[in-house]
Amino acid sequence: MNLFFCPQCRRPFASIQTCPACNIATNAKAKTYVEKLLDTVLSKDTSRMGMAVDVLTKWLHEPRAIVPLTMLVEHKSDPYPLVVGARGLGWLGNPAAVLALGKLLLNESQPYVARVAAAEALGRIGGKDARQLLEQARKSPRSSVAEASNRALERTQEAEQDHQT
Numbered sequence: 001m002n003l004f005f006c007p008q009c010r011r012p013f014a015s016i017q018t019c020p021a022c023n024i025a026t027n028a029k030a031k032t033y034v035e036k037l038l039d040t041v042l043s044k045d046t047s048r049m050g051m052a053v054d055v056l057t058k059w060l061h062e063p064r065a066i067v068p069l070t071m072l073v074e075h076k077s078d079p080y081p082l083v084v085g086a087r088g089l090g091w092l093g094n095p096a097a098v099l100a101l102g103k104l105l106l107n108e109s110q111p112y113v114a115r116v117a118a119a120e121a122l123g124r125i126g127g128k129d130a131r132q133l134l135e136q137a138r139k140s141p142r143s144s145v146a147e148a149s150n151r152a153l154e155r156t157q158e159a160e161q162d163h164q165t
Contacts, residue, residue, distance in 0.1 A: 041068035082114030090121025123152025
């Protein structure tokens with residue numbers, strides 16, 4: 001799947017459409033290194049996808065990566081892309097990812113390893129909405145998901161206490 005970018009603000013989109021910010025057709029192909037990495041996140045080659053996610057989220061902290069990473073966790077069922085996508089969203093730390101991660105975490109039909117990764121990511125992001133989702137997931141019949149949610153809740157509570165002192 002190719003990503004398309006607004007020629008003016010370079011915002012990524014999953015399909016050719018008009019950019020709501022610039023009112024320009026988003027039909028420009030990826031040109032820069034970062035844009036090519038963003039495009040690679042949705043590659044079928046999972047090795048390339050994993051490397052692109054690492055570079056975008058761990059090294060560059062590229063905020064535009066939230067778009068393809070959210071697409072990974074919302075539209076995949078293969079455990080590897082789900083785990084990589086959830087971890088990447090956690091590394092970005094953007095609260096806008098909480099909803100997508102919560103859907104993954106609470107979906108009992110998704111692979112447990114991806115749900116554990118979603119719990120860990122929510123623990124990294126923190127905030128009220130993430131805590132509420134983690135509280136719900138503590139009741140999961142899958143013990144690994146419940147335990148990961150407990151650990152993530154502890155992490156968010158410790159982080160909040162550190163911010164208060």
